[in-house]
């Protein structure tokens with residue numbers, strides 16, 4: 083079977099670099115294009131230069147050239163960048179794996195609309211461990227529904243720009259749905275001052291930012307006389323990159339449609 087041809091956006095980013103390294107180390111995929119914004123010092127350099135490797139693929143700010151030979155674009159950038167790349171990918175009929183977080187509902191609707199033309203995997207966390215954790219949360223929330231207070235705590239590196247993390251928000255949606263609540267109505271994002279007693283049906287979010295924390299998520303179920311904590315900790319970005327490549331392979335035979343990592347990993 084021939085290798086899946088991968089284009090990447092956000093070459094200079096933490097995930098961009100990890101993806102270049104992972105693609106180059108994975109025989110079932112081939113790097114065919116790497117995009118970075120116009121003012122980047124990387125434009126024109128070999129995409130593997132930061133690893134001391136020569137790939138023959140130069141970093142480019144011409145998205146149409148980057149996509150010309152690609153089967154799939156993997157995008158971990160920012161919402162406004164992803165939406166521009168989505169437009170170009172759907173014009174080229176190139177499949178998309180989107181790891182970017184922080185989309186507004188309107189931006190998400192744009193992605194859903196594009197998925198009628200090209201197949202897309204959109205997931206706030208591509209690691210297998212986090213996606214299995216989602217299943218554990220569903221079970222725990224269902225069984226603990228009435229008597230336990232639910233709080234979600236996430237910690238990330240100092241450079242992260244969106245909060246709560248996309249993963250924490252997804253965890254909130256999962257537990258809210260499992261206990262029959264609407265997250266938009268019950269979410270409490272941080273607390274300060276005289277807040278009054280905790281309302282039983284709320285789901286609280288707490289955000290920590292510091293240093294080089296790759297990504298920690300805990301869902302706390304606090305009841306009378308006991309606490310259950312379900313925690314996932316990332317020690318490296320490699321699990322996100324490997325998940326993104328699994329997602330790209332999953333899309334290979336899909337004509338269109340919007341999928342997530344639960345679909346990719348067969349966890350539905």
Ligand SMILES: NC(=O)C1=CN([C@@H]2O[C@H](COP(=O)(O)OP(=O)(O)OC[C@H]3O[C@@H](n4cnc5c(N)ncnc54)[C@H](OP(=O)(O)O)[C@@H]3O)[C@@H](O)[C@H]2O)C=CC1
Pocket residue numbers: 091092093094095096097098118119122158159160162163164180181182183184205206207208209248322
């Ligand atoms: N789904 C998952 O499993 C994971 C998701 N993420 C998400 O991926 C995203 C990227 O994270 P990370 O790599 O740490 O971020 P970085 O800030 O390290 O990298 C972002 C990259 O995107 C580029 N970029 C920023 N804005 C735009 C734009 N408007 N148009 C085009 N390119 C742009 C940057 O280029 P420049 O250098 O020019 O600014 C840079 O190359 C975040 O949303 C994060 O939450 C992260 C890890 C895992």
Ligand SMILES: O=C(O)C1=N[C@H](C(=O)O)C[C@H](O)C1
Pocket residue numbers: 183206207238242246247248249250296297298
């Ligand atoms: O920005 C990050 O680093 C991460 N972002 C994703 C998120 O917002 O959930 C996934 C992971 O936690 C790392």
